[in-house]
Amino acid sequence: MSARAPRVTINDVASRAGVSKGAVSMAFNDRPGVSRATRERIFEVARELGWAPHHTARSLSGRRAGIVGLAICRPARLLGLEPFYMEFISGIESVLTERGCSLLLRLVRDLDEEIALYEEWWRSKTIGGAILVDFQQEDPRVAPLRALGLPAVAVGHPSLTGGFPSVWTDDATAAADAVRYLAALGHRRIARVGGPAGLGHSAIRARAFEATMAELGLDGRRQVSTRFAGEEGARATRGLLLARDRPTAIVYDNDIMAVAGAAVAAEMGLVVPDDVSLLAWDDSQLCRLTHPPLSALSHDVHRFGAEVARALFEVIEGTRSGALQVPTPSLAPRGSTGPPRSRTGT
Amino acid sequence: MSARAPRVTINDVASRAGVSKGAVSMAFNDRPGVSRATRERIFEVARELGWAPHHTARSLSGRRAGIVGLAICRPARLLGLEPFYMEFISGIESVLTERGCSLLLRLVRDLDEEIALYEEWWRSKTIGGAILVDFQQEDPRVAPLRALGLPAVAVGHPSLTGGFPSVWTDDATAAADAVRYLAALGHRRIARVGGPAGLGHSAIRARAFEATMAELGLDGRRQVSTRFAGEEGARATRGLLLARDRPTAIVYDNDIMAVAGAAVAAEMGLVVPDDVSLLAWDDSQLCRLTHPPLSALSHDVHRFGAEVARALFEVIEGTRSGALQVPTPSLAPRGSTGPPRSRTGT
Incomplete structure (x- = not known):
């Protein structure tokens, strides 16, 4: 009906950016094979020309762009x-x-x-x-x-x-790894300071923790639920370390609670790791900024x-x-x- | 033109919520004078009735709501x-x-x-x-x-x-307070680990730091610029503490750099605060989770x-x-x- 405006195609983007069509496609699908610099050039050219991959354009048309x-x-x-x-x-x-x-x-x-x-x-x-x-x-x-x-x-x-x-x-494998590592170091009384019981991934970690402890003939019921806040991690740690048969190792469901746990140990005059080993989860830079630095189940x-x-x-x-x-x-x-x-x- | 639909007014919201018009107005302007519970009830009623303050509705009309x-x-x-x-x-x-x-x-x-x-x-x-x-x-x-x-x-x-x-x-006053506090404790060599030099509030703090040091007859040029990252705070601290006339107190522009500074002190065998005093800025929960807990220029x-x-x-x-x-x-x-x-x- 209307006069056809010259339509920008993937070929225009590729030619302007000096790369192949395949490279443009790889860049937009975030696949390896194009360098960071090339990818950025491709995105810049695409922005200049107002081009977007067909599927994205179709799916997002009529929607707030992106x-x-x-x-x-x-x-x-x-x-x-x-x-x-x-x-x-x-x-x-x-x-x-x-x-x-x-x-x-x-x-x-x-x-x-x-x-x-x-x-x-x-x-x-x-x-x-x-x-x-x-x-x-x-x-x-x-x-x-x-x-x-x-x-x-x-x-x-x-x-x-x-x-x-x-x-x-794979939270279950990671939780099992944590228990096996601490058991191999000689720990028998291992506790876990976890997230909310209703949260799926916390529940997966809790089950894997208890199952792995049981496999090793250990009691995996020393587990505390929190909402991930540092203060709760401190409180849980204090409770665990004041108990008669206090754990010699504690696994935390994030890093801020482990940092708080380390401060509680220091405040109680306990030496980390001699008196109590602490193992964090997530591993933000916090874990490397404490002294001693915190061991962690690390992911990016x-x-x-x-x-x-x-x-x-x-x-x-x-x-x-x-x-x-x-x-x-x-x-x-x-x-x-x-x-x-x-x-x-x- | 069209038949007038019954229009929801502030009176409807007030009467349904069982409060005065003034209370509705205060709630929507976030002014003190209504309790948290009352404010929440007012917002809930307003949502139910689809009412919003006149100005908000007018200004946001035709825009993505809110x-x-x-x-x-x-x-x-x-x-x-x-x-x-x-x-x-x-x-x-x-x-x-x-x-x-x-x-x-x-x-x-x-x-x-x-x-x-x-x-x-x-x-x-x-x-x-x-x-x-x-x-x-x-x-x-x-x-x-x-x-x-x-x-x-x-x-x-x-x-x-x-x-x-x-x-x-008021960053200038806070920076001056920091210097005066440390000087009153007896510190003469005070350093500052700041943010980027081009950033307005970092520049304000840097100037206030140097001016207050000068007022006290001290040298305020021990200042390092960073981009606020913990690793940079660690590096800056190491550099300062390895210098011949090392500072006895360091002020940081955020808390993560101060936490990193504390770990560097521990790693160098220095006791906080005897060998070096550390003062953080911002004061997130991090400052209370370290041992010793970090003094801070605290704001919410x-x-x-x-x-x-x-x-x-x-x-x-x-x-x-x-x-x-x-x-x-x-x-x-x-x-x-x-x-x-x-x-x-x-």
Whole structure:
């Protein structure tokens, strides 16, 4: 009907950037094979020419260009205190920024509010996709959000995410590794300071902890639930270390609680690791800034966030429907773990 | 023209919530005088009835309902490592959530990209307002964004924010307090590990530090610039403590660098505070989780973020045009500061 305006194609982008069509495609799918510099040049040319991959353009047309939603069900105060989410969000942003996309962030009070929010965001064409986090067992978000047709990536074990393409890390193996490592050092009384019992990945870690302890003939019931706050980690540590048969090693579900645990040990005159070994999870820079530095189940949370964002683009573009496993947290032994000084009382 | 639908008024909200009109107004302007519980009931009723204050409704009409933009010019990796921004964002979210609003977050590479982004967000009616941060001296964003008519709150000293309504804290007084406190303890060689030299609030602190040192007859040139990362704080501390006339006290521009400084002191066999006193800035929970706990120039960053969000609503509603000063960071002395053990070499 209308006169045809010259249409920008992938060939124009490739030729202007001085690369092959394949390189443009690889860049936009965040696949290896193009250098960082080349990728950035390709994105710049694409921005200049106003070109976007076909699938993205089609899926996002009529939607707010490139806005991705993330609702987090956590009190604002707590969110500000935990390194995990900020590193995770920074990883998401690192990929969104490359694509000229932004993150729409909202804290919600409960999952019903989260469901209503996504319905509103999707129906009002505010967002082009969503990142779903903190899956519970039998998560109530799955059915209504699947029915909505919202393109989304679920962060969590595939057994929890009810058919949403998930990005996950093997918490069970990591928790078992932690127990076996501490047992190999000679620890018999090992405790765990975990996250909320209802949270899927905390429950997976709790079960793996208890099962591995049982395999080794040890009692895996010394576990405390928290909401991940440092103060709770301090309180839990104090409680554990004041008990008659105090543990000689403690595994924490994040790093801020382990840092707090180290301060409690110091305040009680206990030497780390001689009197008590401490093992953190997540491994933000905090773990390397304490003295002694904290041993950790280390994973790259920033990269985890980046992988989630990439997976969401693939879902929007229709090239991903299955799960993506990111590397299992691996043990980074540092100064806070060692053989127990005394082995009495086991 | 059309049949008039019964229009919801502030009276309906007040009567349904069982409060006065004045109370509804106070709640929506976040003024003291209504309890937290009452305020929440008022917001809930307003949501149920679909009522919003006149000014908000008018200013946001045709815009994405209640989306507030925040661009941060900082590498994604660094953002994830600093407690300040996450606490600040959590404070913003605490107010946005009450109003059913969301934060659109984007990391940008430079201020030109930030300007272009706000132009696009504003022209495409994506956002109803913006929060501008990290003001530089002679900040290039001021002119183009003022010309755009974008309702915005600027976080920074009024001398930096070029006519945008600003929310600011008195960094100069806090920096002077830090120096006077350490000098009163007997310190003569005091160093400062600061933020980027081009950043407005870092420059204000640097000048106040040097001026106060000079007033006391001390040399205020022991200052190091960083980009706020813990590793840089460690490196700067190591450099300062290895110098021949090493300082007996160090002031840091955030808390993560002070935590890193404490670990460096321990690694060098120096006792805090006998050999070196350490004073942090911002005072996230980190400062209370180390041993000894870190003395800090303490301010409530979460509340700072909340005040910024409230001020933005007032700007959008047309009830604020001037600056708002939030409390000056106040000294919280803890275990990491004390008199120097030896006073040789001054």
